[in-house]
Amino acid sequence: YVKAMVGGVDFTKSQFNRAIQARRQPGSAFKPIIYAAALDKKFTPSSVIIDTPYISPIGEQDKLWKPKNYTEKFFGPTLFRTGLIQSRNIITVKILEKIGTAYAIEYARQLGIESNLDKDLSLALGSSGLSLLELTRAYSVFAGGGRLVNPIFISKVVDRNGRVLEENQPSLSEAISPETAFMMTDLLKAVVEEGTGWRAKALKRPEAGKTGTTNDLRDAWFIGYSPTLIAGVWVGYDDRSPMGKGETGSRAACPIWLSFM
Numbered sequence: 001y002v003k004a005m006v007g008g009v010d011f012t013k014s015q016f017n018r019a020i021q022a023r024r025q026p027g028s029a030f031k032p033i034i035y036a037a038a039l040d041k042k043f044t045p046s047s048v049i050i051d052t053p054y055i056s057p058i059g060e061q062d063k064l065w066k067p068k069n070y071t072e073k074f075f076g077p078t079l080f081r082t083g084l085i086q087s088r089n090i091i092t093v094k095i096l097e098k099i100g101t102a103y104a105i106e107y108a109r110q111l112g113i114e115s116n117l118d119k120d121l122s123l124a125l126g127s128s129g130l131s132l133l134e135l136t137r138a139y140s141v142f143a144g145g146g147r148l149v150n151p152i153f154i155s156k157v158v159d160r161n162g163r164v165l166e167e168n169q170p171s172l173s174e175a176i177s178p179e180t181a182f183m184m185t186d187l188l189k190a191v192v193e194e195g196t197g198w199r200a201k202a203l204k205r206p207e208a209g210k211t212g213t214t215n216d217l218r219d220a221w222f223i224g225y226s227p228t229l230i231a232g233v234w235v236g237y238d239d240r241s242p243m244g245k246g247e248t249g250s251r252a253a254c255p256i257w258l259s260f261m
Helices: 027-039 080-085 089-099 101-110 121-125 132-143 178-194 198-203 249-260
Strands: 048-051 056-058 063-065 076-079 147-149 156-158 164-167 172-174 208-213 219-225 230-236
Touching: 027 080, 027 089, 027 101, 027 121, 027 132, 027 178, 027 208, 027 219, 027 249, 048 080, 048 089, 056 121, 076 080, 080 089, 080 178, 089 101, 089 121, 101 121, 132 147, 132 178, 132 208, 132 219, 132 230, 178 198, 178 208, 198 249, 208 249, 219 249, 230 249
Parallel strands: none
Antiparallel strands: 048 076, 056 063, 147 172, 156 164, 208 219, 219 230
């Protein structure tokens, strides 16, 4: 059941609902989908991936692509777990290369992602535009023990005589295994406790989540959940202009999430 939704700053100025209609790059907020897919390909939280400079052809012109970590440093042998907690870009790209983009895209579909997804390694860094509702729903699979739900906006419609005209019940389907969902929740709890989602600790309750930031600080995200409630936040400008120095998912989006929760 959807508890609340904000689609913009002022409905009288714009009726465009950014929570559902906008498609924005999720950046690192997409990484948990890649990591979950990898867990089902025999990776474990203790798998080791080498964080070193990486060059790959990408796109139709096969231009050389040189992804970097946010800190522009490389850290050598790195645990799978640490790659997600510290949101390491190179680690995620190498994981996607190992499991394959076609498999990762199919896995995202299982989690309810319906938007077009790039069929190259930039997918690992959230290059494909998604709606906030889509991504929040995908995370709800981790929160819900592996089950995919259809969001319910209207529980029921009753006429003046108390006759029920319409009633909507939750629809659940198995998307991933409960074991994978449990491991992802454990990893996303660690993102809050030890990594980029540290601001969410101020809630002083059990929570799991992930930040997302795109190039030039055009989009900031935080998707997170407690045992009873999941919420997603996107922050940015409609014209995709940069928000300014330091306006990452941790700084721009997580405090909004924290205030709501």
